[in-house]
Amino acid sequence: MISRATLAIAVPAAPALVVVLVVLVPGRLVTLVARIAAVPTAVLAVMLAIEAMRAPGDPVVGDWLVVDVAGGLLVGVIGLVGLASVLVSQTSLDRARTSLVSPERRDRVYYAVLYAFWAILLAVPLAGNLGGAWLLVAATTAASALLVGFSGTGRALEAGWKYLVLTSLGLGVALLGIVVLAAGVPDGGLGALSWRALSGHASSDGALVAYLLLLAGLAAKIGWAPVHNWLPDAHSEAPPAVSALLSAALLPAVLLVAWRSEQTLAPVIGARTAETVLVAFGLASLAVAIPFLWRSLPWKRLLAYSSLEHMGVIALGIGFASPLALAGVAVHIVGHAIAKALGFYAAGPLLAVEPHAADRPATGLARGNPVLGTSMGVSLAALAGLPPSPLFVSEVLIVAGGFQAGRPWAAAATALLLALGFLGLAHALLETTGGRRRRRVADVAGLGTLGALASVSVVLLLALAAAAVWLPGSDLVDALAKGVS
C-alpha cells in the first residue's frame, strides 16, 4: 500500500518526468509518448483523490505537504482534465497554421510546456505552505502564458500578453501580503508560513492587511471581478485543450489557495470579516458576468464569461462557509470542470467546421452536426444549471447555505443573479443547438473523440448529481469546513 505522502509526491513528479521524456525522445514519438504518459499521470491523481476522501478526518498536514479532501478533490479534477486535454491536443495542433515556435519544434515544445503546466497545477493543491503555493501559482503563469499565445497569431499574442502582465502584477500584490504575514512571524523562514503554523503565528495587527492584499492579488489570477480583464481573452484565444485546463483546473486551484488563506487567517482577523471579502468578490463576479451571458457571444468567449460566473459562485459558497454551502462548493468545482472542459473541447471541431465561430455566435449546430451540437448542448445545459445538472444541485445548496449562514440578503442576491444567468445561458443553449443553421456542417477530425468525451461527461455529470444529494451532512463536508489548520 502506497502512503498518501508518497502518492502526493508521485502525482506532480510523473508529469514533470514526462517533460524530460518529451524533450529527449525522437520527434516522431513525441505525440505518442505524450498521449501514453497521460494515462498513468491521471491514474495517480485519481488514486490520490480517492485516498484523500477515504479518510476525510485524517488529512496529511505537514510544513510542505497537505493531502486533505479539498486538495484531493482538486487533484482528481486536474488529473482527469489534464488527461483529456492531452488526448484532444493533437487535433488542434494539426489544424493550426501558425505557432510561436518553428514547425519542426512545435509539438515538442507544446507538449513539454503543457506537461510542465500540468505538473505545477497538480502540485498547487498539495502545497502545505503559503509561500510554496504562491511560488507554484507564479510558475503556472509563465507556463500557461506561453500556451495561451502558442498559436502566435496577433490575437493570441494580445491575450497572452494581457494575461502575463495582469496576473504577474496581481501575484506581486499577493506576495506583498505574504511579506506582511512574514513580518508578523517571530522567527521567520518559509516553514513559518505553513498552513498549520500560520494561524498560530500571524499577528492580528497586520493579518487583515495581509489577507486583503493576498486576496486582491490572487483575485487577478482567479479571474474574480473587477480584476478579470485577462480571462475572456485568454480563454478564447488559447488552444481549446489549454482553455479547458485554465478554466476547469487553474482557476479553482488558485481559488483553493485563497480558500486556505481564509481558513487559516479567519481565527486571527475574524471569520465573519474573512468570509465577507469572499462574498463580495463572488457577488461582484456574478454581477459582472451576467450581462455578458445575455449577449450573443462567440462560443469560447461565452464559456469564458461563464467561468467568471462560476468562480463567483464558488467564492460565494466558500464565503457562506455553512455545511450546505460547502457541500455545494465541492459539487460545483467538479461539475463545472466536467461541463466547461467538454465545452472547450467542442470548440476545436467547431472552429474547424465554422471558422467564423471565433468571431460570432454559433447557431443551429444540433441539426447540422449532431455530435458537435449535442456536446455543446450538454456543456451549456450543465453550465446553465438546467436539471438534472449537478450545478443545479450545487447552486441550490450554496443559496440555501447562504441562508443557513445568516446572510439572507447575499443569498437572495445570489439566487436572483443565478436566475438571470440561467436565462442568458438557456437562450444561448437554444440558439446554439436549435437556432437557424447558416450552412451544412461537415464532419471533421476529432468528432469521434469529442463524442466519446461527451458520453463520459454525461455519465459523470449524472453520477455527480446523484452523489450531490447524499453529500450534505457527510464526513467530507465536515473535513472541508475544518480545512488544514
Next chain:
Amino acid sequence: MSGGLVWTLVALGLAVVVVRRRSVAVALVTVQALALTAFALHDAADTDELVAAGALGLRALLLASLLLVLVARTRETRPVRARISPLARGGAAIAFALALTWLVPEIGLASRDAERAVLALVAFGIATAALRRATLFQILGIVLVENGLALSALELPGGASLAIELGVALDLLLVALVASVFHERIFAEFGAGDTAALRTLRD
C-alpha cells in the same frame, strides 16, 4: 537601511515611470537592484542572508543582460510614445503612491520609511505597466514591483528572508523570459513593441 538609500531607490523607481528610452529604464531598475544587493551583502549576518543577497544580485545581472539583449534585437526607428506626458505620468504615479501609503497601515517592516518606499515602488510598478504603451516598459513595471518586494524582504524585522528573495528571483526570471518571447514576437508581428496594437479583443 538608511533613509537616504531608501529614498534613492524610490527616486530611481519614479524615474522609470517618466524616462523615454528603454535602455535608460533598464539601467535604472538594474542600479536599483544592485543597490539592494549591496545593502543586503553589507547587512548579511549569516549564510542564509548571504545567499539571499547573492540571489538578488544574480537576478539583477541576468535580468539586465536579458533586457539589454531584447533592446538590441528589437531596435525601434522611433520610441513608442506613451499616451500621457512624462509630467502627468509622474504626477499620477506619485498620487497613486501617496494614496497607497495613506490607505495601508503599518505592515511591520523595520521602519515606516521602508514601508512607504515598498508601497511607492509597488505603486510605480503598477503605474508604469498601466501608463506606458511599450511592451518593454510593461515588463519593467513588473520588475519595479518585484524590486519593491525584494526591499520588503530585506527590511523584515528578523533580517532578510532567503525564501522570499529566492522566490522573487525565480519568478521574475521566468516571467521575464516568457515576456521576452512575447515582446520579440509582438515586435515581429506589428513592427513595434507597442501595446496599442493589442486592442482587438473586445466585447
